[in-house]
Amino acid sequence: MHRKHRKNEDPFTCVMEMIRRTGEILEFDKRFPGAKMVERIAISDKIIRFKSIIPRDDGGVGVFQCYRVQQSDTLGPYKGGTRLHPSVNMDEVKALATLMTLKTSLVDVPFGGGKGGICVDPKGLSVMELERLIRRYVNQIKDDLGPDEDIPAPDVNSGPREMAWIYDEYRNYSESARGVVTGKPLELGGSLGRLQATGYGVALITERFCYGNKLVNPAISIEGFGNVGQFAAMKLSEMGFRVIAVSDSGGCVVNQTGLNITRLLAYKREKGQVADFPDAKPLGNILEAPMDIHIPCALGHSINGENVDQLGSNLKLIVEGANSPVSSQAEKILEGKGVTLVPDILANAGGVIVSYYEWVQNREGLYWSEDEVLGRMNGKMIAAYDRVVNYAEEKKLFLRQAAYCLSMEKIARAINYRGSQ
Template sequence: MTITDFPTTASGVRSPIPDLHAPSPGERALAAARFQLAEASRFLGLDDGMHHMLATPRRSLTVSVPVRREDGRLEVVQGHRVQHNLSRGPAKGGIRFHPATDLAEVTALAMWMTWKCALVGIPYGGAKGGVAVDPAALTPRELERVTRRYVNEILPLIGPEKDIPAPDVGTDEQTMAWIMDTYSANAGYSVPGVVTGKPTALGGSLGRAGATSRGVQIAALQALTRSPEGATVAVQGFGKVGALAAQYLADAGCRVVAVSDAGGAVVRSSGLDVAALRAHAAETGSVHGYRDADPLSRDELLELDVDVLVPAALEGVITADNAPRVRARLVVEGANGPTTPEADLILAGNGATVVPDILANAGGVIVSYLEWVQNTQAYSWSAGEVEVKLRDLMENAYRAVAELAAERGLTLRQAAHAIGVGRVAEAHRMRGLYP
């Protein structure tokens, strides 16, 4: 495979960035994902046909999901499932419930999942699903109805050998239990391997619940150029990923000084008691109002003078507008696509290191793979064994990315995409094109 340098203009600036000011966050995320693929394709010397194939989802399904509300009203929401690429194995990717979810966002997330799986060396292609609904606005029974009806609509696409969903924003192990049960009821027998991120009582893996957060911690500690003792950390998005990432980083000796969620942000320069803050958030629903810290605006958190910034919420939070004010020397992406390509250029120009999402948050899909393997073998590993396997895969992937970046003068994101895209392209070439 021929490798060439990333293209630059005469002034030394990388190739022009496409218009990233699309009307919806999903469309902006998809523009960013396509831009990253285009850069990697040029770096790898891929021809136009291969690039177009990699840019085009294998399958996209949009469905209507009717839900009967408790008061008798019937509402219809939209759901999606996108299988981006299957060259390296069955599709793998989460399902998110969020009111802003649309087909463009799901397509971008599926593409990023393809590169992520290839980068960390697990035999999956990328997929993603979503329903445009606010789970907080639904009762548990309404949420179950939405989940089961959505699964019935996408049933032809999913299966333990075809496409294996997992939790994402707005979904959890209970959602996966409903999906498993719905699929199993249609199959006529129990099929635990159809989803990952299940409760352990249904075949879920030990260590899965905090796997993405553990991966963020591993990536951050690998990228730190100093001892973690006392290293200051700010976490944007104190949810499923961010809260545990903050806890794991604190456990490693870092000083978590600020966190935020949808309800607000808090800061304490001497360091937050992360365990107490998690308890407060679990009780009240937000970090807002935590007494042992000062209030902070969510925008200010991104611009704090800290050693490590962990954006762990949604896409597109670090932009060309605020990137010049980001003072963290290390940005570890716990969320998918939190940094726009424009912001990437600014951060790199200011000397910041960004550990990209397809590497930093890969812990979740790694342990999902381990769960799937356990299900297919009717076997289980201890939490310690899962931890060792997770750490090995994360550290090996980080090492490969860092070595390529150093060797070719690339950012970590450029190197990660070059490796991930290159492995998928190689698999496609080896399989050939079915006539």
């Protein structure tokens, strides 16, 4: 469901305020006098807004609002997913593109940040109509894409199939097409490990926190059971963790002793939702589950000022599997209660890390094993997490602020080296 945000609570405003505050902490104005460093980090390089018109199967036409934001190429080519959702709007895409810039910097991936979106409910289109829309979208921005320019990837409601269409359409206009998009099917140059990378990374960060904080047998809830939520649940279960509650758009189920994730995944594939799963009880609101750790993997601001108090008193950790799932107001309340929050630009970075590995394999003609891909990803995720935690402890900051500081410091240094012209 599309959420209307108050002006000071919409994701773009929240990200911009965080960047401004981080610039003050890092004393950019003092260290880089006259350079306007905060503005150079915050303002997008290029915003592409257009409409796509396609023929419908019934003989009519469909008209769709489309976006591609190229936020920053300071550290490398623009990189970011292509979101298909009826709530997509300009501010959301700008916010997500900015988060990608910060994310790639934080985890030492040599990409910049970007994001694409189409305001559409893909469930309302036939497969042929959706393919026409994706191909039309690519045709209209083809001059702005490229393996060294701007590299799309999967996002909400887009996956390997849609990336294959992007790749195939772009091939009509360029000979060097394979690295233009990541998250492709394996047969078209995709990477082993890419499909599960984001969810596995979320699980890895959760495990790292529990190990460092001696948290034994925590009760875990997962909000949103799409790609990220499913693979996070699967990996956590393999690690021996107890996932007690899961929700999707159709409902929520809970089992205090732990859900059988293998059976739940099979049930979800068969029924299309988790509601009425036989080995669990229904729960009206997942925020009310008796959890120690909550992993939101749905859309932005699913936890906000209006519902944050529904979270139980046992909550110790939130790991942001989605982008911007916790509003600024909710975050302040959680911080006041002593809840640790691992921010999105760290927690869900596994996807862009493995996207980078896919791009490298495409460029070099390599084909890494799944163990090699995920092993490399694990190393990057753990290194980034440890850097953020150590910096937060040293500077007495919350983890999100520490992550922004580390990310923006790297970007600012790169901008400074590149000069003012």
